[in-house]
Amino acid sequence: xxxxxESGGGLVQPGGALRVSCAASGFPFGxxxxxxxxxxxxxxxxWVSSISGSSGSTYYADSxxxxxxxxxxxxxxxxxxxxxxxxxxxxxxxxxxxxxxxxIFGVVGYFDNWGQGTPVTVSP
Amino acid sequence: DIQMTQxxxxxxxxxxxxxxxxxxxxxxxxxxxxxxxxxxxxxxxxLIYDAINLETGVPSRFSGSGSGTDFTFTxxxxxxxxxxxxxxxxYDNLPPYTFGQGTKVEI
Numbered sequence: 100x101x102x103x104x105e106s107g108g109g110l111v112q113p114g115g116a117l118r119v120s121c122a123a124s125g126f127p128f129g130x131x132x133x134x135x136x137x138x139x140x141x142x143x144x145x146w147v148s149s150i151s152g153s154s155g156s157t158y159y160a161d162s163x164x165x166x167x168x169x170x171x172x173x174x175x176x177x178x179x180x181x182x183x184x185x186x187x188x189x190x191x192x193x194x195x196x197x198x199x200x201x202x203i204f205g206v207v208g209y210f211d212n213w214g215q216g217t218p219v220t221v222s223p
Numbered sequence: 224d225i226q227m228t229q230x231x232x233x234x235x236x237x238x239x240x241x242x243x244x245x246x247x248x249x250x251x252x253x254x255x256x257x258x259x260x261x262x263x264x265x266x267x268x269x270l271i272y273d274a275i276n277l278e279t280g281v282p283s284r285f286s287g288s289g290s291g292t293d294f295t296f297t298x299x300x301x302x303x304x305x306x307x308x309x310x311x312x313x314y315d316n317l318p319p320y321t322f323g324q325g326t327k328v329e330i
Contacts (some may be wrong), residue, residue: 134266144267144310145258146320158318161224194266199257208314209257211278213266 101212103125103195108217115185119217121178121195129153129173132198132206135180137191138216147193148180152203163189185221192216225249229323236328240311242298244326246289246311254290257314262307270309271296298328303330306330 107119198207224248254274259267269288
């Protein structure tokens with residue numbers, strides 16, 4: 100089944116940077132595409148970024164393109180999201196999520212395993 | 224980008240009721256639609272993928288139908304643990320993926 104555990108969230112000033120991580124266990128991490136989804140307080144879900152199992156393909160929402168970078172270390176079974184030039188509207192809980200089936204070279208658009216989320220607050 | 228319009232935004236129902244939520248895509252997404260349940264303070268949980276497929280371990284009272292632009296999610300007999308927010312999400316072709324705005328199912 101597997102488990103995902105995010106960390107690294109916190110309070111950061113506008114214009115600042117932060118890296119959140121997602122440690123995976125219990126499944127062959129490198130075989131699965133991974134995704135970050137965020138949820139602003141009291142709001143709905145927003146897809147942020149996805150990466151293939153091989154890291155060969157990455158995708159970003161327009162709202163974060165050029166500011167966020169998704170990456171993964173398959174040897175450490177860990178997914179990352181490096182966030183820079185943070186804005187108030189980036190305040191959210193950030194969830195990592197596993198693609199619903201194995202795909203080393205592509206991404207899968209539905210997500211069968213989610214972490215508990217890590218909160219990111221952008222405020223002066 | 225593909226827009227997803229989910230309705231209603233909220234509904235009141237009782238235990239045992241049949242509940243139906245609809246989701247409309249702004250363009251043809253074939254059958255690339257999933258449904259999630261989210262309870263307060265918790266991560267979303269996958270219920271349905273590829274419009275009609277029930278995720279392993281999900282009770283059979285949950286079902287999905289539709290293709291193209293119009294989709295339906297049904298709970299055949301609402302249980303106390305089903306009070307939550309439900310989201311549809313499209314994943315046709317490559318990202319960006321988009322979620323509906325959510326439907327809150329409450330008493």
